[in-house]
Amino acid sequence: MGELKLLRAFRKGAPKHPWLRVGPGSDCAVLEWKPGRDLVYKIDQVVEGTHFVLSGREAATPREIGWKAMAKACSDIAAAGAWPVAATVAVNLRKGTPERVAMELYRGITACCRKYRFALAGGDFATSPQGMSVVVSLVGECPKGKAWTRSGAKPGDYLFVTGPLGGSRAKKHLTFQPRLEAAREIRKRLGNGVHACIDITDGLSRDLHHLCAESRVGAVLFETLLPYSAAARRIARSGRSALDQALSDGEDFELLLAVAPSALAALRKRERLRLPIHVIGRVSRAGRGVIIQRASGGYQRLADIGYEHRT
Amino acid sequence: MGELKLLRAFRKGAPKHPWLRVGPGSDCAVLEWKPGRDLVYKIDQVVEGTHFVLSGREAATPREIGWKAMAKACSDIAAAGAWPVAATVAVNLRKGTPERVAMELYRGITACCRKYRFALAGGDFATSPQGMSVVVSLVGECPKGKAWTRSGAKPGDYLFVTGPLGGSRAKKHLTFQPRLEAAREIRKRLGNGVHACIDITDGLSRDLHHLCAESRVGAVLFETLLPYSAAARRIARSGRSALDQALSDGEDFELLLAVAPSALAALRKRERLRLPIHVIGRVSRAGRGVIIQRASGGYQRLADIGYEHRT
Numbered sequence: 001m002g003e004l005k006l007l008r009a010f011r012k013g014a015p016k017h018p019w020l021r022v023g024p025g026s027d028c029a030v031l032e033w034k035p036g037r038d039l040v041y042k043i044d045q046v047v048e049g050t051h052f053v054l055s056g057r058e059a060a061t062p063r064e065i066g067w068k069a070m071a072k073a074c075s076d077i078a079a080a081g082a083w084p085v086a087a088t089v090a091v092n093l094r095k096g097t098p099e100r101v102a103m104e105l106y107r108g109i110t111a112c113c114r115k116y117r118f119a120l121a122g123g124d125f126a127t128s129p130q131g132m133s134v135v136v137s138l139v140g141e142c143p144k145g146k147a148w149t150r151s152g153a154k155p156g157d158y159l160f161v162t163g164p165l166g167g168s169r170a171k172k173h174l175t176f177q178p179r180l181e182a183a184r185e186i187r188k189r190l191g192n193g194v195h196a197c198i199d200i201t202d203g204l205s206r207d208l209h210h211l212c213a214e215s216r217v218g219a220v221l222f223e224t225l226l227p228y229s230a231a232a233r234r235i236a237r238s239g240r241s242a243l244d245q246a247l248s249d250g251e252d253f254e255l256l257l258a259v260a261p262s263a264l265a266a267l268r269k270r271e272r273l274r275l276p277i278h279v280i281g282r283v284s285r286a287g288r289g290v291i292i293q294r295a296s297g298g299y300q301r302l303a304d305i306g307y308e309h310r311t
Numbered sequence: 312m313g314e315l316k317l318l319r320a321f322r323k324g325a326p327k328h329p330w331l332r333v334g335p336g337s338d339c340a341v342l343e344w345k346p347g348r349d350l351v352y353k354i355d356q357v358v359e360g361t362h363f364v365l366s367g368r369e370a371a372t373p374r375e376i377g378w379k380a381m382a383k384a385c386s387d388i389a390a391a392g393a394w395p396v397a398a399t400v401a402v403n404l405r406k407g408t409p410e411r412v413a414m415e416l417y418r419g420i421t422a423c424c425r426k427y428r429f430a431l432a433g434g435d436f437a438t439s440p441q442g443m444s445v446v447v448s449l450v451g452e453c454p455k456g457k458a459w460t461r462s463g464a465k466p467g468d469y470l471f472v473t474g475p476l477g478g479s480r481a482k483k484h485l486t487f488q489p490r491l492e493a494a495r496e497i498r499k500r501l502g503n504g505v506h507a508c509i510d511i512t513d514g515l516s517r518d519l520h521h522l523c524a525e526s527r528v529g530a531v532l533f534e535t536l537l538p539y540s541a542a543a544r545r546i547a548r549s550g551r552s553a554l555d556q557a558l559s560d561g562e563d564f565e566l567l568l569a570v571a572p573s574a575l576a577a578l579r580k581r582e583r584l585r586l587p588i589h590v591i592g593r594v595s596r597a598g599r600g601v602i603i604q605r606a607s608g609g610y611q612r613l614a615d616i617g618y619e620h621r622t
Contacts, residue, residue, distance in 0.1 A: 006413045045403065086342055121352055128359070
């Protein structure tokens, strides 16, 4: 498909505007907004057959699809340390889709807007011979010049995730809570101590590689510190290890953050914060690569592989 | 499909936010932006089989599809009397689509950004078993509190269109220029004289009904004043009248404006403006309905029918 060539063209040659602070390549674009505030801007999509299926054992309900579409875009806003203000949504339904399905989809979409108190500002509806797709665009806000990106991690930083990893396919990928509240709390407590952030959509390994490439650093993960989800542990009993799932499963929608060591003091209070924060590694110099210290003590290079969507 | 029920729910019950000035129901949503400026916000989509086809006599090239997707969203920004600042785009390609197609699509998208000098700020790319779709979200700007909507037309206003109508299917629907420059010039010359605006996507008849319903007014069109495109005249020679095409063909992407009579003086200078402005009717009181004065002199009620996309 040449996605890489396309992405390269997109990142190097995309048209600019003087009000654009951050363009293609991070979780969100950033534009100037009101005095003291920046606008973060994101588009994201869920497509039948790739991000959900409508029949079989893993079938999603229309309400879950609506929720997932909106929550997935919110996850990117959270990764920028921002908060959503308004959404627009483009829904494409297969011709002949029952009214009930459209209404349930709508309820899933608006449930997410209501939970995080942002507007559904506009929409476009189409029917076509194609399968279902839901595209969400979000406008959010954060303090001026303070949007988190993938590119600020520094050697010595601690690496954190906001929750247990792996096994998302079991159900979580449809029902997860985007980490908006955690991101807000982390910003409040750590301030400029957050150097970089990404949301884990392609598996920890690939997304950590993304963050390291953008920041031009290396990293080391500690196997003994990785938090596994209950689903990952359950699946591990019948074969694939929880580590493998945590590294390469997709759609965990937890945040991965690189945080200054000096922010440790604030983090030591994390019991009181009730933040779901798990230290999993450190940032190193670029030449060190991305590696994992196994429970056995040995080091191993981490492959830049991750979750492949089903198509 | 219950689109109406969905749209009703969407317009009445959509979640709100204090920064949202205009929500669902107009061409664009409006949010607060910088001091003195508002942010207009829009999502729009083109879907294979509905807005374009990839094979046969009417086949669109990938570049045309990219241009159309972006220009169609720009047309809504123009209808708000605004100017685009940044776009994000979600592209879904059928698995196995050649790289060349993706790159041509991208070139069509960016050609529109470059022509009107706004940023391509972000994107999302997916492949799926589905056909092609391109969703564009746009953020634009206009003077604070001055975004044009569909709801301000007043009895006595003149009705204008920005160009000849009908026959768009012949080619124009893929290659049209969104009326951004005309909108900017009209705003500059007429100021608050513009009371309402809509872009003609569903045919003049249906879009005039939309504008009248939102403004709670009636309207009268004059058949003798309607400007027909060359394509419409050509098609008329082999059957369907140019009037019928102008009233019910879709995707003309001209603007329909309701303008205060006092703005007439400025409009009289239109030769000098080089604005493609055509007076086509007047706004009347709501009870009068939406009618057309035929060339024969008689009046006829205008049906609220318009362009049906091919599915």
